[in-house]
Amino acid sequence: MADSPAPADQPACEGSAEDTLLPAELRAWMQLLAAAGAIEQRLRSQVKESLGVSHDEFLVLCLLAEQPGAALRMSRIAESLGRPKTRLTYQIACLQHADLVTRRSVCGDKRGIEVALTDKGRRLLREVSPALAETVTEAVHGMIDDRQCESLRGLLPEVAEASVAGSDTAV
Structure with missing residues (x-):
């Protein structure tokens, strides 16, 4: 066991694409999830500080x-958000208490509830969105290198091919 290049419980060093167990689409998906998680983590405190939510x-x-x-x-x-309705009810109540959204019954449907932004909610989003967008941009640049970007294109091969074809014609 002393000759073993890496302990059994540790991942091996990065190898060639042929050495991997996962197809390119799953590797790209995992990178996308990691990037989204890192971005979300960076946004959490900024969102809480700037919007109070x-x-x-x-x-x-x-x-x-x-x-x-x-x-x-x-x-x-x-x-759309993949959230349980019960959790969403609490979140909407918090947003309504902060005067960022309104909710009302749907006409003709006793159980249906519609939610809309208030003027205050729109104004606040308009004010803080540029700084939040910059945080996302910085996080993406810090998370995704050229190799990972190419890997993410593997999720949408048709788009990647169209992009390459478009750049060929532009030259």
Whole structure:
């Protein structure tokens, strides 16, 4: 066992693509998850400080911000964010208490609830979004090198091929 290059419980050094057990798409997916987790971690404190809400509540605000002038049903928000409806109810109540969202019954559906950003919520998002976007950009640049970027393109081979074809024609 003394001759072994790496202990059995430790990962081996990085090898060639042929040495890996995972196909390129799964490796890319794992890198994407790692990058998203790192970005989320960097955003948490900044979101709390600048907006006074949790990261999950921030995601609700962002989803609503992409629906200018319109409300979304709570069931649609839960589905879009992959959150349990019971947890979302608590988050919406917190956002409503902070006067960042309103909620109302859906006309003709006793059980349906729609949520919309308030003017205060829109104004606050507009004010803090540039700094939060910069944090995301910095985190991405710090997390993803050229090799990983190429690997992530493996998730969408058609897009990568179109990008290469487009750059060939532009030359």
